[in-house]
Amino acid sequence: MKQQVSVAVDSSWSFRPLGDVFDVVGGGTPSKRSTAYYDGNIPWATIRDMNAEHLSTTEHTISLEGLKNSSAKLIPAGEVIMASRVGLGKACILKQDTAINQDIRALIPKTPEDIERKFCLYWLQSITDRIVSAGSGATVQGIRLPFIKSLPFPFINREQQKRVVEMLDQALAALDCARGHAEANLKDCREIFSVAASSIVERMSKGRQERLRLGSIVTRLTNGYVGATRNIYVDSGIPYLLARHVRDNTLTFDGRTHVSPEFNEKNKKSKLKAGDVLLVQSGHIGHCAVVPEEHDGHNCHAMIVITTLDDVISGPYLSAIFNTPYMQDEFQRIRTGSTVPHLTCKMVRELLIDVPPRQVQDEIMDEIETLKKRTHALQFRYAKDLNNIADLRQSLLHKAFSGQLT
Template sequence: MRYKLSDCVTIISGGTPKKSQESYWNGNIPWITVKDFNGKYVSTTTDSITLEGLKHSSANLTEDQDILISARGTVGKVLMVGAGYTFNQSIYCLRADRSVLVPDYLFYWLEKNVSLVKQGTHGSVFETITKDTFNHLTIDLPDLKEQYQIAHKLSMFDRKINLNEQINDNLFKLAKIHFDRQLDSENIKFSQISTIQNGYAFKSKEYVDTNELMILRTKNINDNHLFSKNDVVYISKELFDEYKKFSFSAFDTVLVMVGASIGKTGFVTSNMTPSLQNQNMWRFRPKMSNIPGLLIFQYVNYINKHIIGSATGSARSFYRKKLFSEFEVPRINSTNYIYFDTLQREIDHLNTENEILYRIKHSLLNHYF
């Protein structure tokens, strides 16, 4: 049966407590913004508010299995949340009428039909979803039993993807723990063990529609330090020889060295190659082939932690390469390399597996919706 989407959900607006009121912030209530959207489920939020902040703003609390959808700027990203979250005014909460609609089914319908949602947006400068947008969207709903069956099949993939991501988070933490144990070693200059390569400002006129040679940009680095193919752009693979100086290899490390996300680090896994390095980032690679890339990643984060606040520049802050090349770091004994090598291979395996799971899941989305 076909329904108007606004007839089978309750649409709830978000809000932001006054930033100037310190007593409204850093409380026990997680507060979601668009930057917290990553995957189906929310893991952590950047900010939180207090009960006082909730009472003195238009923010609302979520209930279990509410769906959040980004409504301004980055439009159409969806997230499923449990009870007790709040969210800002750039997000709508959709609360399913469970007599006709399974929340998980709604999540996957929205994920598949984001283009339909965007067609209903308003605004010349920023794409913006309004409450009226949902009046123009219709959804075909099978009976509840079939909705549950479809949602269950798709949810199995998201649960496995989420588990792999949690494991990878722990593997990165284990690598840091082992690295920190070596900090009392003798120091050497970072330039003795790693190269630092600038990126290249590829021109949009070189982009092609086919999936040929990837260009990895700063926006492709997820908060878990791993790269995603979402919003990746491509150029012709015939241009590889011309730009091979900027090519990535598995286990390269990346650092954003200018702009709003300065200091963000990324780790390249094998499923993200072959690819090329865009501007605004440095690429780090071991000078000796026996040094694991994950160890270089730890070094870069170690240096980055010590020089935060040292960026220069009037219009946009940026790091100077000399800060990194001359920074003294502990010399890690080669007997420890096997530890980092084992961890990086497992991280690579899980991230590659997740890409395969994403592809299968989206094939199912196309089948069911």
């Protein structure tokens, strides 16, 4: 996909340290011990709220008393904020006066009349890779204030900034439209697979299944390790699987989290066996996957680990059942947590599962695997389209902020 773009920008761009152009303001969190500090009239932003270029609503609010008695800062509408911890690379413009927590920094221009705020936003997006690569911390990636202040900001006059913004608005709008189509196609493909797989299960097991309580057909249904992770990670060792590694009935380890052999042996309860089913317990609940041979003996964090009675129900079949629309609705029915969905082992153990004879399960899985191969090519194509669009977007941003677009 090629975009024709042009912008009249002086060949000589000057760059200044960000800290010379902006005041970099941090935030904070009011004490959770005082209920009077929360549910007030002041929007209070966390990284979870930063999901679009403009932040118009927040999940939580705080009171004036909470603002006064904490490090939280109220940032005026129209200013740019960026993630300095956890969600590195995120940035947005505030649509209303909003308080921020300690994981966010606000960029307040020292001379407001000189800065086009969307120019600043696009610039931050153009250096996302640089910000992410500078992150440090074993479990929670963050960047330090000196690094933020040292970032080279392109200091050109405001009219030039406006022309860059106008050019990028036009070019990126076309890319965003293409991305929307690719995302919709990928979603449709996944939903078609889910519905078709569910249909295979229903058709091939009809009249031959027995409805059984999940807890009666497993030998293990327990939590993965749920302690603090701050001091357990090592540079290399035993792969440690997290919820982010489980999506769409697939386990994909990114190679970033490891624990020591000693930790692995000490926490045998969460030690995995090939064929186990991992069920995401918090956040994107209901996603699940079967543990493949290469992760036999490894460990996991805060997921539900299920070992089936293999002569009654196989791990792959249980995972396929979990991914049907009916079971996804069941997970939503038994979930706890008003803001972060959560599944408990106790409630999952009580779920009723339709179990056909073991041989029928294998036949069902053979058909589902055939279906999966047919849909995989389409999913790969749409995922590749999304990657190409993301790469082109970053290329346009990079060229715009190095004065290369002519």
